[in-house]
Amino acid sequence: MRMIYNDAFALETHTQPADTLIDASSDVRLRSLTITVGNLCNLQCRMCNPFSSSRIAADPIHSGWFGHRSDRDESKDIESAYAEIIESCSSITHLQISGGEPLIIPKIHKILQSLIDSGRAQNVVLMMPTNCTGVGDPVLARLSKFKEVHLRMSLDGHGPANEYIRYPSKWSEIVDTIIRFKGLPHAKLSIGFTLSALNVFEVVRTAQFGDAMGIPFTFGVVHTPSRLSPNILPQATLEQAAVEIDDAVDSLTLNPSKRELRAISRLLRSFARQDREENEELWTKFVQFTNDLDRSRGQSIEASLPDLVTSLRVEKGPWQRNIFHILPKDRATPVSKAS
Numbered sequence: 287m288r289m290i291y292n293d294a295f296a297l298e299t300h301t302q303p304a305d306t307l308i309d310a311s312s313d314v315r316l317r318s319l320t321i322t323v324g325n326l327c328n329l330q331c332r333m334c335n336p337f338s339s340s341r342i343a344a345d346p347i348h349s350g351w352f353g354h355r356s357d358r359d360e361s362k363d364i365e366s367a368y369a370e371i372i373e374s375c376s377s378i379t380h381l382q383i384s385g386g387e388p389l390i391i392p393k394i395h396k397i398l399q400s401l402i403d404s405g406r407a408q409n410v411v412l413m414m415p416t417n418c419t420g421v422g423d424p425v426l427a428r429l430s431k432f433k434e435v436h437l438r439m440s441l442d443g444h445g446p447a448n449e450y451i452r453y454p455s456k457w458s459e460i461v462d463t464i465i466r467f468k469g470l471p472h473a474k475l476s477i478g479f480t481l482s483a484l485n486v487f488e489v490v491r492t493a494q495f496g497d498a499m500g501i502p503f504t505f506g507v508v509h510t511p512s513r514l515s516p517n518i519l520p521q522a523t524l525e526q527a528a529v530e531i532d533d534a535v536d537s538l539t540l541n542p543s544k545r546e547l548r549a550i551s552r553l554l555r556s557f558a559r560q561d562r563e564e565n566e567e568l569w570t571k572f573v574q575f576t577n578d579l580d581r582s583r584g585q586s587i588e589a590s591l592p593d594l595v596t597s598l599r600v601e602k603g604p605w606q607r608n609i610f611h612i613l614p615k616d617r618a619t620p621v622s623k624a625s
């Protein structure tokens with residue numbers, strides 16, 4: 287998972303390597319612990335990378351944009367280390383977990399179950415991001431045993447836009463999962479929106495979706511890969527998106543969400559004031575990357591993000607077909623490779 291959940295995390299945090307913390311005879315009293323257990327994930331979101339998602343690592347087109355494949359699976363090495371830390375440190379009250387997708391990682395569930403079995407779960411606040419897919423009833427039952435569960439639900443758009451960016455998720459499954467999360471005792475939910483070049487016109491729809499469900503909207507910004515940063519967008523598109531957001535802020539009822547939207551609007555306007563020329567190379571990469579993934583996944587930016595494509599026409603003209611990677615199917619029917 288790219289975004290790390292820090293809410294309610296004002297406690298002192300140790301950042302030492304795991305093996306230096308394991309000493310049952312020491313007087314270490316950990317209050318909070320952050321663990322990252324491998325990159326197992328069931329999605330391959332466009333702004334993610336092979337180190338965070340096993341599905342991207344297994345996709346030669348997507349991982350090819352990072353120059354190499356990743357077989358990262360650090361979970362084998364650290365599972366026993368983390369289990370021992372948790373076992374040794376009865377003082378832990380806040381446990382923050384990231385992946386991959388934490389809720390589908392079996393080793394995470396072993397750790398959670400050990401906390402439940404030892405009777406300590408009721409004293410532990412659990413915090414994690416989740417993509418809201420692949421969550422079955424046993425997972426929900428386990429989460430319900432903890433003192434609090436803070437779930438930052440990663441949504442990068444509404445409906446088809448989210449399905450496009452967070453491939454191959456299904457919106458209907460996500461909505462169903464959110465409803466079930468809301469039924470958890472002591473659950474504190476938020477939407478974690480990753481602002482990128484793809485979704486500046488999805489901010490309002492996503493915040494309104496959260497507002498209707500009483501779930502606050504929060505956001506982070508893509509800086510890497512830089513080809514997906516919102517500041518590669520043309521000035522007119524950035525300004526149009528900012529105006530759309532400004533116009534919608536007062537339609538929201540949740541004040542934290544209003545603050546986040548105002549912050550996004552200011553950010554987009556500041557990007558719009560930057561020198562646009564320096565982004566031309568990144569713009570080309572953005573188009574090639576998008577087309578590479580569209581072709582390999584059978585998706586279409588025009589169909590999934592029509593507001594963005596329409597806005598881009600003002601400065602960039604019709605969407606271009608440049609590609610970078612040649613797909614195996616192209617070898618039978620040659621396609622010219624654009625620069």
Ligand code: SF4
Nearest residue numbers: 287327329331334339
């Ligand atoms: S859910 Fe998306 S962003 Fe999170 S780890 Fe998986 S691919 Fe990456």
